[in-house]
Amino acid sequence: MSKPRVAIFDFACCEGCQLQIVNIEEEIIDLVGAVDVVEWREAMSEQSHEYDIAIIEGSITRPEDEHRVQIIRTRAKILIALGACATIGGVNKMKNNFDLNEVKRCVYGQDAGMPHLATTTTRAVHEVVDVDYKIHGCPIEGEEFKRIIRDLLLGKTPFVPNYPVCVECKERENVCRYEYNEICLGPIIRAGCGAPCPTAQWRCFGCRGLVDNPNVDAAQEVMEQYNLTLDDLKQKMVLFNSK
Amino acid sequence: MCECCVSNEKDIYLPQPATITKRRMLNGTELFLHLELDGGKELEYMPGQFVEVSLAGIGEAPISISSSPTQKGLELVIRNVGTLTRAIHKLQVGDKLGVRGPYGSTYPVEQAKGKDLVFICGGIGLVPQRSFIRYVLDHRDSYGKVTVLIGTKCFEMRLFREELAMWEERRDMRVMETIDEAHDCWSGNVGVVTTLIPKIEKDLPGSLVSICGPPVMYKFVLMALAEVDVPQDSTFVNLERKMKCGVGKCGHCQINQYYVCQEGPVFRYSDLAHVPEAI
Amino acid sequence: MSKNININVHHVTRIEGHGNIVVNVTDGTIEKCQWQVPEAPRFFEAMVRGRRYDDIQTIVSRICGICSISHSLVATRAVEDALKLEVSEQTDRVRHLLHFSELLQSHVLHVGYLVAPDLFGEKSVVPLIPKATDAVKTIIKAHRVANQMSAILGGRITHPVTLRPGGMTRLPTEEQLRAIKSELEAIVPDLVTICEVVLSVADQLPNFTRETEYVSLTQTHPRYMESLNAYSFYHGDITSTDCNGDGPVPPSRWERVANEYVSPQSTAKWTKWHRDSYAACALARFNNQAEKISPLGKKVAGMFGLEKGCCNPYMNSVAQLAECAHVVETSLEFIDTLLSKGIEPETVNVTPRAGRGHAAIEAPRGILFHSYEFDKNGECVWGNCCIPTNQNHANIQHDFEKLVPEFMDEGEDALRQKMEMLVRSYDPCVSCSTHYLDIEFIK
């Protein structure tokens, strides 16, 4: 069987998730042994329209990007959204909390009208085209990336946790941030990252998006138990989980 | 790794390699496999039990044994529903699978001797029941009347068609089939499996009734049986639950005090009737 | 000799972000020669408004995944400047180490994975794997060690989670520091090997010079004036090769240095200081502080004949190699200092206050500025960042304008290759550079 052809594309993002692919270090050699990477602008000069698996990094923020991702969808058998910008819109969606013209004016001043600065509401990839698999995180977790790619090569549906970050946070023997009356998004955010943020004694910022069935109804009452408010929680949700 | 005191106990998680000797699609989603354990070994099992089927790298799943211990080899029917089952569907004759078991409780083959038997099967529920039915047919003289009710969602999904045709030919058993949705090529009963129950109403109270089907089916069948006063202790059900180990450790299949993989999957209904979550 | 040239590189590869090269030469006359930046703008400076002071570095870290640590560090420091927070010497050193880990990672990545294929005549590092397996593995190893260092100090490799205004959320343990130390010591010979490999193909670096202005930090922090860290990546004021006697500029006045303006060629803003354009890069740092680089750094520069005053932009990769050596040596010194004092637990207490703050840092690819203003509740009302790649766009354009006529005669392919290599040598981080702010904020 010939090796599957993989192409990696980036849209509006920091390209940190692509960097995590590089950061699998020695195993990059195994990766390029298992698949043919036919396009990856950040790392190589080849370009190709022939691929089986398209990996999309970044959010869709401009009309021309919408068009581009649609073309990629028609060419790819499997389309994977890579990282928070692609899976949930990520920090880019914070922009949606403001009036678009006002945002442009804020950043570009009197030049805001220049045509190449056009921008639309930020969307995650699945809000524009069908996405087969999502690799969550800002940035993605190298171990999870490797496992998901190997599972896909094997024809296995990759396991993606549908339980909250608290599971992994406890596994790492952290003291819950709430015990210090601090907010943490862990109880409603999808695990898989290994809880690096609470482990660094900070809150979960929510970069992997909500679990399928978060108990948002509980939030208000639980916040009150810690002298926090729902508004405090919403303030924190905005970072990665704006609408 | 230390070997000094790895006990002589067998490793309960270790699959034995088996080879596919026959394979055939029974319908669009169900694959029939005949397996032989490598090294000429025979698995010692009884009707109702299941095995954990394994593909290295993909995973494991509990699968009921569909053959009868009166025959050689091991027969399974696998519905393509997910990762492992999809991968198994791709296998060909000569390919290998891992098998561990048999596990779980068995149908009451001894207790049923001399009794009239009624089998109520919904869809893939025929698969484990077939083991019991074939066992009975191979010991035909030891049992009373045999009635098999089979309900299938649609005409195309019917399982074991040739075998059913052979059973229908037999004088020493009664087979009644129904499909949920009418079909041009089908002249038999139409309707869910409970619609067959009134037809054998008078036989039911004295029979040993064995039920297997999708979770929703049990409630309705059991209600119908209650109406004709079938005693709960002569009714047997075959339950499905999530299972990871098959040997009563992992906790997934627990319903109340029972581990389905150990006390089940075949239960006497009277043991479950007052157990919440069971049916 | 070709009279007509038509180069249209839509998205230069092996750089971070999107940039285009367009050249039209008709009958020997240059009609168009442009460096374009079409990257999708992301509006960070608008998005930080309304966010609390301790969320800023988490947000702006996402400006760039390659230099997320620099962004987080400079933002944290700008916030500290606004809130008038002082950090301990211990925190300062730990943050330095975190910064060094990114410099090392980014430089190794750039030279090893992105530039080396050009020198070996390959399209990417992939074909080099079978050809030069050992060399590739050595590069990977150095990269991995740098990343492990980031993971320990920053909580993970990219987008660190240990920085918060006023201190660190978590300090490394002494055991972790000792582990980093032994890994760093082990890669010193590897760095020399990497330099030798690059040296063997260094003749592929084009011979091209253009005198320009080089802008970087210069050390002014009293604690570090005499140490290895006198070659500054972190503290200090802004200086340039054009500053003749007019002393360095404090970070609070970086807007006077950058003088940003909008170019129709680009979604990123361009900058100029004393002349039409300037460069901010490893070569700029080297040109401003060469005499202060560490002994091994000096040795590496010497191997390649890199000297202060070098105006060949392709030599930036060599300056990066010299800095790798410097960063490893300085890190070892810092770890020894930290270990000799022992890690002391710290607590961070912050009372929000209104104010505006600024900071400058040397990101791997050049000087980086951030400024923020907060209201009395500690909510951000204004922000402004100026990224090194921004500061290089105009300089790249001017390099192109000198390069094209000089090498036009070599033909389209050779010219295209040189232009792409030139862009790459700046190690541009284009996605960063589209996140600038306008100075006026209309509320």
Next chain:
Amino acid sequence: MSVSTVSKDQFKQFVEALIRSDQRVVGVQQRNDRFVFDDLATADALRLDYDVTILSPRKYILPQKEPLLQFAAGESYTPVHEGAPMVLLGVHPYDMASINQMDQLFSQDEYDSHYMNRRQHITVIACDVVTPSENVFAASMGTATVEKGYDMLLTDIGDAYVVQAATDKGKALTNLMPQARPASEADLDKCRAVQEQNQQKLNQHVLECKPSYLPKLLEKNYEHPVWEEKARLCYSCGSCNQVCPTCYCFDVQDEVNWDLKSGTRYRAWDGCLLEDFATVAGDHNFRKNRSDRFRHRLYRKGKYVPGKIDGQIACVGCGRCITACTSNIANPVDVYNQLMKRTDIG
């Protein structure tokens, strides 16, 4: 059983000697403002005066992720039995009780050689509680002290420890304690006093019935408003499962290497509070509601597992779930007492 006394200084030397021996030594240590079991580097780091550890010693006995088998192409499997000698130092009585339960569960019926092999390589040095934790209720559960399971038991009697070596492994360790002297009657009195005190003291939450009554209590209360009242706030985060010393449910997964043929089948902790714990193919979830899962945990502790291990209640009163639950609903005593309140006892 041999009972002796060592001074605290001498005990320190014993720990140093243990660390120098070729066994792995894991002991209780401070991490920030809490305590954890971790590899012990020096005797000074050991804190036998701790209140409670964040995770129980289960993490060494049934690790969070443990290889079961290695496989290669062609369905060929090799069992992996991990079990390097290890000393667990500072196990509290309630945790010891939980280990005793797991020992029974993993050895009875189908013998789990992976668990048992690892377990047999572990020497447990238990110690009586010195500082009660804020949520402990071991006294209510009858686990404030423990009689069996440990190889050695230490009781802090002020300036010395009373050391009971209960097994051959424990007795062998006393060789590293050359200065130990036979415990005097006075030492033994002090030791008994500590234990008797703990049977009163370790009771921050008071269960209003005998633990042995719980199976019966639960039998009557499958339908009860408390399940929904509490579970309304449940995040299904499984923290209560993760920290519990008696939770042992696991998931099994395969991980392949880059050759896509060889790899490892491992088991990893799972939790019955997690949404997909009982979900089968076709997305059918046998415990779909939060309250179903919330109830399941308390039934498992109070009725189901006891049914398998001669009535021992599978909650040892460590109080960890009470601390861990963000929503403050996981307290078993609180739930059981509420059932008591609204049930006609008869």
